[in-house]
Amino acid sequence: METRLRRSTAALIGVLAVGAALAVGHLVAAFVGIGASPYLAVANSTVDLSPPWLTEFGKQFGPEWDKRLLFIGIAVVIAGLAVAAGLLSRKSAMPGTVLAVALGVVSVVAVLSRPDLGQLAILAPLAAALAGIGVFQWLHGLAAREQADDVEAGVTRRRFLITSGGVAAGVGVAALGGQFAGSRVDVQASRRAVGPIVPAERAPAIPAGADFARAGTPSFLTSNADFYRIDTALTVPKVRAEDWSLRVHGLVDTELELDFADIAGRRLVEKIVTMTCVSNEVGGPLISTAAFVGVPMRELLMEAGVRPEAGQVFATSVDGWTTATPVADMLSEERGALLAIGMNGEPLPQEHGFPARVVVPGLYGYVSATKWVVDLELIRDGEKTFYWQDRGWAKEARIKTQSRVDAPRAFQDVPAGKVTVAGIAWAQTTGIERVEVRVDGGEWRRAELAPEVTDQAWRMWKLVVELPAGNHRAEVRATDRSGYTQTEDRVPPIPDGATGWHSVSFTAS
Incomplete structure (x- = not known):
């Protein structure tokens, strides 16, 4: 009688095998270069191969969340592949083994493409592939035998569950060991020693008065x-x-x-x-x-x-x-x-x-x-x-004269009457000559500038305006010491920096 693994069992085998591969790879990478960890190598290659528009989209989430989202996305893809490998192997371990080999090849290529890793770094993805294939075939064979015993003699699945639990524990130990070993370089102690x-x-x-922090x-x-x-x-x-x-x-x-x-x-x-x-x-x-x-x-x-x-x-x-x-x-x-x-x-x-x-x-x-x-x-x-x-970015990129409204914040509700509009302007190595603000499309009014510290740093500005209750919109533009006034034309960051007037809509009540 042909043994066909339960879906839950097959999926669990795929997940445990991939987990074992990643954990062993991470552990070995701690000694040959942490960047050789298959997960990190694939993630880095994903960053390098991402189209510019996707990279820019990710940057909008900030320096931590763009990386977290990448890690989460890759984890979801890997988990999906692990489950798929298990489900495709309900009758035979061969489909899952082939997929494991394919993932191993991807990891090896990713590691070899990293310019900061030496030749020994290839040991991490190779160890990962061997661990993943070995665990997959071992658990698959054990589950197939136990499930056949279940059918013929009513034997419980206890041994498979215990073995799976042991594998899961081993995965955790290997992953923690790799993380600990990879963290043995104490940078903070070195900083303190400096x-x-x-x-x-x-x-x-x-x-x-170099800033108008109280104004926003x-x-x-x-x-x-x-x-x-x-x-x-x-x-x-x-x-x-x-x-x-x-x-x-x-x-x-x-x-x-x-x-x-x-x-x-x-x-x-x-x-x-x-x-x-x-x-x-x-x-x-x-x-x-x-x-x-x-x-x-x-x-x-x-x-x-x-x-x-x-x-x-x-x-x-x-x-x-x-x-x-x-x-x-x-x-x-x-x-x-x-x-x-x-x-x-x-x-x-x-x-x-x-x-x-x-x-x-x-x-x-x-x-x-x-x-x-x-x-x-x-x-x-x-x-x-x-x-x-x-x-796709420009070979040279000199910072463009720009300005920003920091207060009021977008969609903020402020008291009607005297409202302070404030922000920053910058034209590094040239310096800011003046900043002008207009509200609700009216006349441009010259803002008060904070003292200049250096022409290589930003300069703060503010302007007090009298506003009735209602919705309002403030715009700002800066002129640098060369006489250039920033353009209204909106240009995206790629390839050499954004341009355009910044504006903020808010409410006075």
Whole structure:
């Protein structure tokens, strides 16, 4: 009599087998490179292969939720495939085995495509595939025998259930073991050991009234916890200061190999810089300001000796992410690019690039702000393409003059009468000359500007208007020191930054 597994039993076998594969792969990856974990490798490949519109859609959920949604989505797909593998194998283990092999091949390809993993990393997906196939065939054979016994002799399914429970427990232990082993790099202890980052040259003091926070603007300096984060790292790289090094090479006279002590022991300078993500929609939140401390990039490049034919600095992160910045912007004394190791008086937070990152004022982050940087190669202009350029973004992206209404908030109900409209404007390295506001399509009125701290940072503005009860709409536009007034024309972020006037609708009552 042909044995046909119960649907619930078949589905459970598929889920346990896939769970075993992922757990064993994660455990092995903890020793050969955590990015080789099949789940993470597939997730990273998904990010790399996603079309730009999908990537931009995900960014709107914020730096944490876009990654959580990706993880959840991949988990749902994997769970569905696991159940399908089980249900297709009710008569024979072969369909599930074939699907397991196919998933193993996908994992191997994903790992091999990662630029930050060595050759040994392939051990993780191979171990995962062997574990998944082995568990699947073992449980399938056991269930088939027990179910046949049930039919012929009424034997209970106790042994299969006990074995399944043991497999589930083993999956949990392997997964936790991999997570524990993969977390053995204590980045926070390394940050604490670095201690306060004290610059030899401090940034100009921030004057009183540099923000209108009481009127609804952000505080002038953004706390490290609130500083926006956009990157492709699904798991934040863990690099200790004592393990980090930076290579400067390519079209230079002298190749440099620098460790953290080399950088920290140099003359450090502090600069207040507003950073902006190119993905920021008109009025969006992907903009923050911090006091960064580091070594002027100009000094490092001059020490290496930049050859005349060098046009770009090709930067690589520890996780393989790349970008390219014009050499002229790196060398500009006025712009003052930094190899930063400090942020708001402390070592860089792990999620913002510890131990070191690049900060180039006036350029959108995707061409100016490599976190966890480990390699700077001087190349000819256009000799290489970088991560976001390969996905349709512009080769160069200078920050566009923009402004935003922060108060009143969209659809907020405020008391009628005197209403304070307030917000921020930015034109990094050029500076803001004036900000104008109009309400309900009326005349443009010049807003009050907060004192300027530096032309490399945002500037706050506010305007008090008298409004009757009813629905209202406030619009803002900024003019920079070059005389350019931002355009009304709405352009999406891709390929080199959004444009348009920001407006907010609210109610006075």
